[in-house]
Amino acid sequence: MSAVFGRAALRQVAGARSFSSSPAPQATLRELEMRIKSVGNIGKITKSMKMVAASRLARAQNSMKYAKAYGAANNAVFEQSEAAKSEAKVEKILYIVTSSDRGLCGGIHSSVAKAAKKDIEQGEGVGKEVTIVALGDKPKQQLVRGSVGNDVALSFNQIGRAVPTFNDALAIADKIESEGINFDKIKVVYNKFVTVISYEAAFIEIYSNKALAASPSFAAYEVEGDELSGDLASFSMANAIYAGLVEGYASEISARRNAMENASKNAEEMISKLQMSFNRMRQAAITNELVDIITGASAL
Structure with missing residues (x-):
């Protein structure tokens, strides 16, 4: 009977040991060295x-100063014409989300995508007919995957490889108009350059030629026909796209510089931790070898 109980106890002990978790294997000296x-x-x-981003940042900031003048001119036109007080109803809104195709720059792309989605779902776009144009592959990917993916009508790539020029913005504006996209108002979503270490999503608003022609101050000039208001609205759209692209480019370069600086610091911290582990394991291996030598010599 005692033998039976003894075998049962052994089975229980063996079963308990089989469920115990074994410690994770430690990396060898060779693996740590490779790491x-x-x-x-x-x-x-x-x-x-x-270093590359830091060298390009000065040029991007210089271009941004000149591009801001285009955005300021747009604001002056619509403020003085009082287009916001126009009798034309805003039923169709075109969102132009500006960013780039390049990564490794933090949350620069998700910033404009989130701002556009929030304005469409909770802001001015609620209850309106919305159309989205994405400038850059990165914002396009985030917008297409989201709840507003069906509203993306047009996209452009090859954005952000160099400092944007006014010809680039003019080509984008011409393509949008040639596609026949109807709108009563345009909202250009871009990353506003705040400081070297910060940015925020912002909007540039542009009204259509109908709203501009029906505005109180613009109608006082008694301009016949819609040619002048149409040309002015088209030129304002190109201006706003150019201002958003250039300021967004400067924000992206700054964000990439900060991201690479943080990545370099993290790499240095990781190297110091791995080097400490390597030194400890190496010292332990040397100590074990010395113990074996001394033990063998004592046995002889």
Whole structure:
């Protein structure tokens, strides 16, 4: 009987041990050495990208100063003409979400995409016929995957490779008009450059030629026909696109510089931790070898 109870107890102990979790295997010295080298190479790449972004930031900021004049001119036109007080109803809104095709710059792309979605679902776009034009592959991907994906009618790529020019904005505006997209109002969503380390999503509002022609101050000039208001509205759209692209480009370069700086710091911290682990394991291996040598010598 005692033998039976003994075998049962052994089975219970064996079963308990089979369910125990084994400790995770530690990395070897060779694996730690390879890890340190790989993290070091990544750190070199991020430092190089940071230096490149820093060198391009001054040129981007300089271009942004000139581009802001275009946005200020647009604001002056619509403010002095009092287009917002026009009798024309705003039933169709065109959102032009400006960003780029490039990554490794933090949340610069999600910033404009979230701002556009919020304005469409909770702001001025509620109850209106909405059309979206995406400038850049990154904002297009986020908008298409979201709840407003069906509203994306047109997209452009090859954005953000260099400082945007007014000819680029003019070509985009011409393409939008050639597609026959109807709108009563345009809202250009872009990243506003606040400081070197911060940015925020902002809007540039443009009214259609109908709203401009029906505005109180514009009608006082007694201009015959819609040619002048149409040309002015088209030129204002190109101006706003240009201002949004250039300021968004400066924000992106600044964000990429900050992201690469943070990545370089993280790489340095990771290397120091891995180096400490490597030194401890190496010291333990040397100590074990010394213990074996001393033990063998004592046995002899």
